[in-house]
Amino acid sequence: MIKRTALSFAVAFVLGAALAAPVMAAEGTPHPPRNKWSFAGPFGTFDRAQLQRGFKVYREVCSVCHSIELLTFRNLSEPGGPGYSAAQAATVAAEFKIPDIDDSGQPTERPGRPADAFPKPFANDAQARNTHGAVPPDMSVLAKARTYERGFPWFLLDMVTQFQEHGPDYIVALMHGYKEKPADFQLPEAAYYNEYFPGHVIKMKAPLTDGQVTYDDGSPATVDQYSKDIAAFLVWAAEPHMEQRKRIGLQVMLFLIVLSGLLYFTKKKVWSAVH
Amino acid sequence: MSGHATYQPQNAFMKWMERRLPIAGLVYSSFVAYPTPRNLNYWWTFGGILSFMLGAQIITGIILAMHYTPHVDLAFKSVEGIMRDVNYGWLIRYLHSNGASMFFVAVYIHIARGMYYGSYKEPREVLWILGVIIYLLMMATGFMGYVLPWGQMSYWGAVVITNLFGAIPVVGDSVVAWLWGGYSVGNPTLNRFFSLHYVLPFAIAGVVVLHIWALHVVGQNNPTGIDPKSDKDTVAFTPYATIKDGFVMVCFCLLYAWFVFYVPNYLGHADNYIPANPAVTPTHIVPEWYYLPFYAILRAIPNKLLGVAALGGSIVILAFLPWLDTSKVRSARYRPLYRQFFWMYIATVIGLGYLGSQPPEGIYVIAARILTIYYFGFFIIVLPLLGMFEKTKPLPNSISESIFPAGAPASKAKA
CATH class of the missing domain: 1.10.287.980 (plastocyanin oxidoreductase)
Known part of the structure; x- marks a missing residue:
């Protein structure tokens, strides 16, 4: 009886909790293929070289259209990130022009400082829409803002296996998803067909081509490599304290396991007097 | 429920105090000597867990409120500021957002336990109704809290739920405009939701006090559903219930920590990481x-x-x-x-x-x-x-008889 009750509640909780799994229109959209990520799982950490490559892709390609306004230059040198030194972060900052007001009250531009946020490519949304026909989304938390529906029972298992890399998998898939449109597909003007984009109609032209970005560490200069590196970079940008979170998490779990064990035996001892 | 020792102050100060404000005696009789049925199973530990979760939500919430800005242009960024630039802000925020879910996990188990063992029946009707009021307040508080980060789901959730009041005949539209503080969900709505989200937990805490008071008047139900008849049927709250509650609370914290540290966004929606945009409706709200x-x-x-x-x-x-x-x-x-x-x-x-x-x-x-x-x-x-x-099964004569059918308490039945 007790066992059945416990099981029923376990099932109830698991079902209930998991129903919050994010939803995305999935009609006719294939699931993004799974990738292997260094930051997955309870012990996951970022691959510093990959974050640096991803930053290079962002800077040379994405940043032309996409802002990343929540990220500051100092973040580049903070622990758990791409591992640049403070001096390197300051050098990067100085290469950007930041809009400011000078002493006479006139708009001006000055070199960036570590405390500055990355400047936006457009003055406002209207300008971006006028240029591109759509506002390119800000990339700061993009890796957490994109997902796909996993379906039953996977969305339940994800809670246990800690699979949560829906966002980066989707970003990689999107970069691979530019295909010839099916013959009967109606594609609007100035739009492109993408297999993984919900509805398949995307305003962004395929952004990456092989050889477009030159890596300093000899990694292959391919769309596949670029897309994985930018996705990893965006995961870090969305969750810059992830490494600290998982590290503290392990300490907390170990502490709680030991404490619960001690309390269990204390409880047993206390209750032995009345049982 | 006689036979349990009352509080005897030991030192001069406590004797002096007890004659003026018997707070130590109140704590002693409520949480130490208070007789609890000896056959309570682990489903009875969720009341303690709920008190713990209310405390955790209030403490993390007060800290979050120190860093949060309730304005339509700044709310999303201030939450991300907490996640990025406040020391351990990510921890406080994930504790709070996942804490809400854990609070509801515990309350659903607590309600289901009450329903299974008939804990709402005479003389516990008022105790039960106070519980329903707490649950309603929790739902209102949780809903308004989810609006505060001002992401897409926050905004559109607020639109859908407030629009429900528009169904009221005749005055519906006026009521909705009054709730919004304008003609659409906007800054006044966010401001009042923040204000109410901050104050309602204290209202919950007040009703919790009444809930516990009512509980201590009528006594706890137990798995047999029959009232304790003698001292043999009960044990003192401390140490018996305290240690049992403590053990389960730590186990519950393991579950809580799993979500906070390893899958902190699992129970949320990806769309809520997109800033609120009244011009774009999410595919599924x-x-x-x-x-x-x-x-x-x-x-x-x-x-x-x-x-x-x-x-x-x-x-x-x-x-x-x-x-x-x-x-x-x-x-x-x-x-x-x-x-x-x-x-x-x-x-x-x-x-x-x-x-x-x-x-x-x-x-x-x-x-x-x-x-x-x-x-x-x-x-x-x-x-x-x-x-x-319904033809019910025969009830045991007493709680102790249900545990020890042979009669005399066996010294080592089971742990």
Whole structure:
């Protein structure tokens, strides 16, 4: 009886909790293929070289259209990130022009400082829409803002296996998803067909081509490599304290396991007097 | 419930104090000497867990409020500022957002336990109703809290839920405009939601005090549903209940920590990391998981006013449970038929929860309608009739007899 009750509640909780799994229109959209990520799982950490490559892709390609306004230059040198030194972060900052007001009250531009946020490519949304026909989304938390529906029972298992890399998998898939449109597909003007984009109609032209970005560490200069590196970079940008979170998490779990064990035996001892 | 020692102050100061404000005596009689049925199982530990979660939510919430900015242009950024630049801000925020879910996990188990063992029956009706009021306040607080980060789901959730009040005949539109503080969900709405989200937990804490007070007047129910008859049927709250509650609380924290540290966004929606945009409606507007069964009931009914009435009724009907259930026997342990209907009810709520997360079309709507009928049928038809027709099993003479059927307490039964 007790066992059945416990099981029923376990099932109830698991079902209930998991129903919050994010939803995305999935009609006719294939699931993004799974990738292997260094930051997955309870012990996951970022691959510093990959974050640096991803930053290079962002800077040379994405940043032309996409802002990343929540990220500051100092973040580049903070622990758990791409591992640049403070001096390197300051050098990067100085290469950007930041809009400011000078002493006479006139708009001006000055070199960036570590405390500055990355400047936006457009003055406002209207300008971006006028240029591109759509506002390119800000990339700061993009890796957490994109997902796909996993379906039953996977969305339940994800809670246990800690699979949560829906966002980066989707970003990689999107970069691979530019295909010839099916013959009967109606594609609007100035739009492109993408297999993984919900509805398949995307305003962004395929952004990456092989050889477009030159890596300093000899990694292959391919769309596949670029897309994985930018996705990893965006995961870090969305969750810059992830490494600290998982590290503290392990300490907390170990502490709680030991404490619960001690309390269990204390409880047993206390209750032995009345049982 | 005599026979338990009363508080005897040991030193001069405590003696002086006890004659003027007997607070030590109150704590002693409520949380030390207070007799609890000796046969309580682990389902009885969730009251303590809920108190802990309320405390955790208030403390993390007060810290978050120090860094949060309730303005439509700044709310999203201030939450991200907490995540990025406040020391351990990510921890405080994830504790708070996942804490809400853990609070609801615990309250659902607590309510289900009360329903299974008939804890709402005479003389515990007021205790039960106070619990329903706490649950309603929790739902309001949780909803308004989810609006505060001002992401897409925050905004559109607020639009959908506030619009429900528009179904009220004649004054609906005026009520909605009054709730919004304008002609759409906007800055005044966010401001008042923040204000209410901050104050309601203290209202909850007040009702919790009444809930515990009522509990200590009528005493705890127990798995047999029969009242303690002698000292043999009870044990002192401390150390017996305290250590048991403490152990389970730490186990519950393990679950809580799993979500906070390893899958902190699992129980949320990806869309809520997109800043609120009144011009773009998300493909599916889905509330937090703990509202999904009621959301399914709302959408199962084709008429808006009736849907809203059913949504409200599905929660309010819990308050009438003590009078809808006509059986004299409390515990489902001795009610074989009620037990079947109870588990069907639990399955129905879970099923409605699943349907609430799915688009309201085709087979999902039909299934939601069938389950809605059972949801209400359980309260309005099954419970009143069951008390008249059900053949219950014989009750034990006392709690200790139910544990030790042989008679004399065996010294080492089981842990």
